[in-house]
Structure formats: C-alpha cells, structure tokens
Amino acid sequence: MFDFLTNIIMYSLLFSMNISTNSGYYMDAMQKNSDSPAIINQNSLGIDISAPYAVVLDKKSKKILYEKNKNLQTPIASVTKLMTALVFLNHNPGWETKLKIEPSDFRPGNHALLRAGDEVTVKDLFYLTLIPSSNEASMALVRSTGMSVNAFIEEMNSLAKKFRLEYTYFIDPTGLEPANISTAYEISLLADRAFQEKDIIYVVQKKEYEFQVLNTRRRVIAKSTDKLLDSFINNKENNYVIVGAKTGYIDESLYNFVAEVRRDNHSIILAIFGSKTSDDRWIEAKGLSEWTFSNFRWKNE
Helix, strand or coil: HHHHHHHHHHHHHHHCCCCCCCEEEEEECCCCCCCCCCCCCCCCCCCCCCCCCEEEEEECCCEEEEECCCCCCCECCCHHHHHHHHHHHHCCCCCCEEECCHHHHCCCCCCCCCCCCEEEEEEHHHHHHHHHHHHHHHHHHHHHHHHHHHHHHHHHHHHEEEEECCCCECCCCCCCCCEEEEEEHHHHHHHHHCCCCCHHHHHHCCCCEEECCCCCCCEEEEEECCCHHHHHHHHHHHCCCEEEEEEEEEECCCCEEEEEEECCCCEEEEEEECCHHHHHHHHHHHHHHHHHHHHEECCCC
C-alpha cells in the first residue's frame, strides 16, 4: 500500500513539473516575481534537445525559463575565456601595450594564429582570445597583466566566489583542462555578468578580426567561432540580436555554447553544454531561442 501511494505522489510531482520527453522542462514563470515572463501555452512540454545540459534564463528577472540538468557539473572548455577576459579587464596594462609571443604561450588545441616572436598589442590578444578563441593569445594576455599564471587563476576562482558560483572552478585560463568545470545554470550567470562589459560585447559581436603583426607586418584574419552571428537570431530585420556569445570544445565536454539573445527589447541567456556535434549546438541554440520567445510573454507586451 505504501509503495502504491508513493508512486501516486511521485507521478503527481513529475506531472506538475511539465517534464518533456528529453528530461528538460520549462519553469513556469508565473514564478513569484511579477517581472518574470509568463508562459503563453500552459500545455507546453518544453522543447526536445539532445544536449545533456541546458538553461534559458530571463536576463532581467533571473528566472529560469527552461532547464535540463542545470546543476550538474561539466567541463566548460573555452567558455572559460569569459572569466579570463573579466579578470584581465581588472589588470589591463593598456590596449596599445606591446607584447612578444613566447614559446611558452602555446598550448595544444585549436590552430595557432600567432607565432613565437610575433610582436602584437594587448588589444590584438584580447580580440584573439574572444573571437577565434586563440589559446596562445589567452596565455599571452595573462602574461601581459604582470601576474603569474597561478595568481591569475586564483583570481578567476576568487571572482567566481564573488559571483556566488558555487560549482564553478578553474585550473587554467584557456579551458583546455577538463577540470575547468561549472554548470549550465552558473555559466548563464557568468555570461550575464560578462556581457555587461562593453569591452567584451563589442568584441564578441564581430564576425572576424584583422590585424598586422607589428615586427613582421604579417597580416592575420581571425574568424569568429560563433556561427550564429550569420543566423536569423542575429538579424535585426527579425528583431533578433546576439548581444554576446562564447563557444567551447574539448573532447571531454563536446560542444558548448552560451549566449545572450535579445528580441523586442527582451533578453535571455541560454547555455548549452555537451552537444554531440557543432551543428547540434547551433540548431538547438536557435531552437531554444525561438521556442522561448514564442512561448513566453513579458509583462510590458
């Protein structure tokens, strides 16, 4: 009899959460904050995505509109570089400061855009860190602050604590280490903070960056890793704008993406982690954006 009653209670709880077939579900923003967007279709079961971790956060109210395993830790890969950029901005030696690339700056991973001995500006390093997600640029950017790598990482973790990111931890500034971990929910909060910095959003909105190595005059064109900059969710004719975004990939994390997307003056933060393919993360990011804006109504609408 006890098992029978327990099963009824559990069924009632699961049904009340409107769980979709993929174990993700929307959070009925009916949630106590009157500024929260409200679900339009009460019968909506959410949206089916293959990524194991995801969150959609309303930027203004900070309410979760959709979640899937939002509190489970996972490697975050190059999404790490959002925190790297935030710590750097606290120690920026000046955008036109010159720095020579050293062999110790190089890390395995993505294709190197810089060469040992190249002389570039701090501005170049900052742009290369966020647009093509250059690992050697990230390490040189850390070096430009005058801090040791260990001291820089310590400040990354201190800033995470300041932001109350309890399940977020860093051991390197590039994201190549799988021990750089967080959750979809906490990364949405980190992205929300990062995309308040005008220096960051100005850079990540660029589809490419072209510059000249100072001492060799070699020209370099760096392409953004964010393929959605050419999609319908970054098209003003559709009233969509990507305010900011960052990608990430290592074998241990698979394909990650976090972005702030705005439509009709309403912004959401979406975080998707663990997509099996790069195309999957783009498709699911577009799907989550469209589903959210189609299924929720904001107070002033």
